[in-house]
Amino acid sequence: MDYHSPASFAEASALAANATGITRFLAGGTDVLVQLRSELVAPDTLIDIKKINGVHDITRNADGSWTLGVAATGAEMSEHAELGKDWPGVVEAMDLIGSTQVQGRATLTGNLCNGSPAADSVPAMVAAGVTVTVTGPDGDRVVPVADIPTGPGKTSLTKGEVVSAVHIPARGDNGGDAYLRFIPRTEMDIAVVGVGVNLRLDGDTITEARVSLGAVAPTILLVEDCAKAIIGTTLDEDALDALATAASAACNPIDDKRGTIAFRTEVAGVLAKRAAKIAYARAKGENV
């Protein structure tokens, strides 16, 4: 296995474009090293992007949006009070992944590019409208997070392409987000269902909403019908029931030891209601 630690994303992209066999990029390594060890994936080329300038930075831009370096860890995100104030749902979703030790290494970009349908940070990012910059042989392009995963373990990134930055929109006024997941134990497990909700209010009425589901389909879903169910409402009981119905209807899950199809479908609706209530309360300025 060849190991490279390039000084720029253009160099990283060129290394990947010219490599033969299996290439993996190394950010936090909490998935890549497990795959390496279990011999699930035996990369011929490993490209460590952590020596590139700025990859640990968490920056608030002049317009209120955020740019995160691709090696910014969960621990660094949780310790960033301002980021957590703007986007508590994104930060809490990332923070749910693994132990303190894993948080010291794991990254949003790694969670995204690992391609797991049960990735915790991804529904929160999809709901928040997060985009990533992808650097490739033909230059940079900006891609919505929702368009990166294409199936379990698969992404839309082509040979020579690497995610080089994460962009979180400006929070703006009267907005709130939340992420909830169900796991069979209290800590450190893989989501059976994950729900991210991001919404904005005008007074008591929801004017914008994005609802994303994880672990209930081959990819993480952005569910338009869930958004429609709550936009224009004050999140009353009828709206919550319509939201739950839409969430359950969008599910296309697998049966496995963590949860059956029927269970995942039911729980998606329940969690969507709970996450929406939290996002709504946050949009009202409540500290929940």
Next chain:
Amino acid sequence: MSKFHVSTTVNGDTVEYLCDPRETLLDCLRDKLNLTGAKEGCGTGDCGACSVTVDGRLVCSCLMLGVEADGKQVETVEGIAEGDILHPLQKKFIEYAALQCGICTPGILVAAKSLLEKNPNPTEEETRYWLAGNLCRCTGYDKIIRAVMDTAADLREAS
């Protein structure tokens, strides 16, 4: 297969080793530097027996490559005591009998020290969450948690 020359700092000492890029930091600590305090339990980041800090950040050394340690500051359980003088956590673990087989203990000591450096006054819940990535199959955790809480109280009084 070309080997990489790594220069790093472990417990304050500058050390160098040659490693294959597939070798983990844990492999390098144990097999090249003879620092066998960090243990390999699962090798997949689930058990925490290999916990060390890198640039002050608690990590599993099995989830990091040896080559990535170049230029970093690594702290292991071997650096916790000062010569023959045990760290307050180590003394308290003995007092509380917070270990039986001892495989998890180095990782738990490193993780607990890291917690107390960040938060000298953790609640029991914060302590349990912080140490949730360190598995122990002997003690049932209660003695470990009590030892850490009591050490924290002692250190607060002493400071």
